[in-house]
Amino acid sequence: MFDTLLALPLFQGLSRSDLTRILESTHLDFETVTAENYIVQQDALCTDVTFVLEGRVESVTCAADRSW
Numbered sequence: 001m002f003d004t005l006l007a008l009p010l011f012q013g014l015s016r017s018d019l020t021r022i023l024e025s026t027h028l029d030f031e032t033v034t035a036e037n038y039i040v041q042q043d044a045l046c047t048d049v050t051f052v053l054e055g056r057v058e059s060v061t062c063a064a065d066r067s068w
Contacts, residue, residue: 008051 005011
């Protein structure tokens with residue numbers, strides 16, 4: 001798992017010991033999201049950083065006046 005995390009843009013350039021120190025004080029939550037579920041929705045409070053480790057992501061947007 002360390003190698004996967006170290007390959008992510010946020011952690012690029014960190015050593016394993018740097019990452020270990022970060023993980024000692026940070027909670028990471030890994031979850032599987034099915035195709036029918038949203039990862040993020042409009043107007044949701046942003047409290048997390050989300051990385052997609054495998055799979056596909058589809059982005060759906062609308063105009064500023066919320067028309068399609």
